[in-house]
Structures are given as C-alpha cells and as structure tokens.
Amino acid sequence: MMKKVFCRCSCYFKENIYLQQVDAHVHYINDEQFRQDYKNLVSSENSIEQLLSLVYKEINRRENLDAEARKRKDQISREYQPLYPELYKFQSKFLSEKFKEICSQPKSSNEYLQRLSNGIYSMPVFTKEFCTQFLEELKHFEASPMPKGRPNSMNNYGILLDELGFTSFIDELRNQYLNPLAQALFSDGYVGSTGLDSHKAFIVSYKIGEDVDLSYHYDNAEITLNVSIGDQFEGGDLYFGTMAKAHRTVFSNFTFVEHKPTIGVLHRGQHLHGTEPIKSGERYNLIIWMRSSSIRNQLCPMCWKKPECLIPVDSDNYGDGMIKSIESN
Template identity: 30%
Template sequence: MYKPLYPTLRHWNKDWLQPEVSAAIESGKLSSIACAKSPGVFIIKLFTEDFCAKLLQEVEAFQATGLPRVRPNAQNWHGVILNELGFQPLFAAVIDRLISPLAQETFPERFKSGLCAADHHAFVVEYAAGKDQSLDLHFDDSDITVNICLGKSFQGGGLSFFGQAGKADEDIHEVDVEFAGAAHGLMHLGSHKHLVKKLEGGSRVNLLLWCLDKDNPLLAAEIPFYDDLTEHLADRSNINDSWKSWDEVGVPCTFT
C-alpha cells in the first residue's frame, strides 16, 4: 500500500510557487517569468525548490513500495504518471491559472485566448546509469509542454531543440539547453522537436506536463494518452499479472 508523504501537495497552493510567479499571477502579466532562449523555447522557474524536493520524495516513496506502474510515455521507460498518484487537481489548477495565461502571452498567435486545457498528462521521467540515459528526436503528444527539473545531481542530459514537426526545417538543429538544477525548467510547443542528450553521470528526474488544448485532434480522435503503451503492458503481462487491474483501480492508495 502506498501512503502519500505530503497529501496536501496535490492541491493548488501559492506556497508551491516562486514568489515572482505568484506576483505575476496577481498582476496578470506573466511574460516576465519566461525568458526566451530561442524562438519558442522559454526558460521558466515556476515552483519552489522545496516543492520540487517534496515531489521528488513523493515519487521515491511510491517507487519504494514496488507497486506496479505504467511507463510514463511511449519513449521513457523510467518514471511515474503523477495523476495516478492523485496529482490531477494540482496540475489542472496550475495549467488553468498559470500555464494557460503564460501560453497566451508567449505564443499569442497560437493561443489567442489562452490555452483552453481540455486534458493533461503529468509525469516524471528518470535518467541514470542502468535506466534511461537519453531520448531520441521526437515531438510530444501535447500543445504545450512544461518540463521542470526536480533534481538530483547530474552531468549532461540537456535538451537539443530542432524545428517544428511537419515543417521543412523540422530536423534542423536550433539550440541546446542544459538544466541548471532543481526547479529550473522549460516551456515549448509540443510540436517543437527535441531530444535528450546522453546523461554523463548522476541522476536527473524531471516533471513533465503535457497540456492539450480543447482543439487538439488527439481529443477528437479520443485517443487516450496510454494507447501506445499497450505493447509495454503486454510485455508486463509475461512477468507480472498485476498490471491488468491497473486501469480499473489505479494505485492502491490511502490518503490521510
């Protein structure tokens, strides 16, 4: 049984945010908290170091139970889907109050009246020796991706950005971004192609928020985020039948 360490972490609280971010929300001008590294790639620092440390502890407490889990996405093998651990209310509020107006200011042509988030996928990915150590070039199943480092200590493992999926320059390299440590993050369009460079040492754990706008064709097609994980689930069935009840019951969980 998994018993959350910090049940209150799952709900919106300004204390989780950097003071500049709270102030920007109050003033209704969010662009000051996003710094363009190159067109369409923004450096952001949204959550406090304390929040990031607690979230990391929460993930590690869950992993220590040895309970079955679904891989976080079709490429990363190591990590956890946070909404399976009860984080849906927090990230829905974060997207609504923070990411949506920020997307409107940073990508005004794309999100004229903000990102109308109809769904999201919140997960943690983990890189270390013997685990994932890099990620091939891809685009995300999202309209906006927020990617925030939770720790720990690492060398390498930065991101390289290329062009927009479907455009003539989609595979042309644009810019490299390294994570400066816990709480440092990025925001970009899901269609902005990227890869993760090889981790050279240590362990990097990042929070990913894939936000889907209401007009995203994935929603119209009613393709759930987990659809392309079927193959992985089939693999798991050979070694452990417990995944079969996963979708119905979620994580056995007690909240206090």
C-alpha cells in the first residue's frame, strides 16, 4: 500500500542560510564555492573562515533539527504543567465574532475585513479574552525550565507552538477557517489544488534588550497569518515591499501596517516584509506559515526549483510541506 508523507526539499541543507553577523542569506555547496561566491562579505570583523564556521554550524543545526524537536516535544508533553490546559484544544469561542462573520462569507465585502494593499488583509481574529489567557500561557511556558527551540534562523526569541502541543489547534483553525478564507481571497497560484494542507506555527517576541526588529525577508509559506497577541508596546509596525523573485511584480511604495492586539494580517508568504523596531515594551505575535503541497511539489520556495530530492520527515512533523507517496507495510 502507498501512503503520503510530508517531506523537506534537499535544498534545506545547503541553501538560504542566514548569517546574522553580516545580515545575508548564503548558499553552500563546498568550501571552494563558498570562498569564491562570498568574498564580498569579508570584512575586518568577519574573515571567510569565520563565516564558513557559521555556515557549518547552521547546516549541522538543520541536520539535527527534527531529532532535537522530537526530544523537546516529548519532554514538554511529559513534564510541562500548562496554566490553562483548556486553551490547547481549539474552540470556536476563542475567535472574534467578526472573524467568524468574515469567514462565513469571505467573498462579500465586510466592514471588518480590511484590504490594506494588493494581497494584504487585516481583520480581528481572536477575542481579547483568548489573547490575554494565551499570552499568560506563553509567559508561563517561557518562565518554565522546559527546553525551547528557535522559531527560525532570523528570530532568537520565540516559541514553537507545534512543540508546545498546539498542532491540532492550528490544524483546526487552518482547515475550518484559514484555508477557506485564503481560497476566497487569493488566486489559485497561492493556495494550489490541495489548499493549505500544512503549517508551521510559532510565536515571535520582540523586547527591548532582546530582538527588537526583523529585517526584510519572505516566509517559507504560501500564505502567512500574523496575529498580534499583545502586550504593551510602541513601534514594531509591519512593512511590506515587493514580491520575492518567483512572483516579482513592481510596487512603488512600501505599505506600513500598524499592528494591534487581536488583529491578524493575512498575506502571501513571498510578499517581502519586515518589522520596524519596537520603541518600548514587549510584543508577542502568533505567526502561522501555511503551505500548499501541490504548489511546493512543483516549485520549492527556498531554492526556486522543482525539488530535486524530497526527504520524508517523521509523521508528527510537516517538514517543508512537500508530499511524496511511499510504500508502507
């Protein structure tokens, strides 16, 4: 019998490696290629050898990532005592009535669904009560001695929600609300024939003295939902520019989006964006990267090619959202 498994593209282990020290994304095939291609990144502070060692470190981290994630997830599910266990099971009462109204008739104009610019929508998503409890839960987890993974190579502070036990919560939110909404708001080329069939969900936090902003980038997602959960902060607006290269179109201006608690911004993952520095306080955002296997199997958004080789991941993991059929016994 054949079964479908989620996969990563093999480029994950050689491309799109972010080097924070020089604020650049690089690719690595071998030492010689790297020395040749990145001469221009060398400075008095960063020798090519130092940069290479950072690349090795990142590749090594990626190779061990799934095994490490599994260990953390197991320990969290065994030992962590949630503050609000009831939050872990999705309930529609967590959602703002306005959001449910938008999702029930996504094609008709709705005063709460704001189209901010081409392909950028803003809307209330959760209730205030949910955000308040969720934030307390997140802080409770942060203060616990549980092991914590990094959300991605650009954020140092944050929480991986799939490790904390929110996979089925996000699955339900995606299947029941976000996928149908995205199908109505975006053209086929962004949701594909399979729809948004997997995700990666995490919290990023920005605090004075820790990460305060995020440089211009695109997401490893077809469609991203970014919801501000709180807390008290000033600054930290999101800004959007042009599309990344697979969908390059010319927009002349940046769109700035002020982000208030309970409000979500829905956008295409390849719409280049960043966050401005926060000026005070601390800010927590829930980010859901939603992926479509039908799109990714044709074009990997990280190497911009049809995946050469799909590497299956564990069954409790969505990998990079590609799918392959394998023989199962």
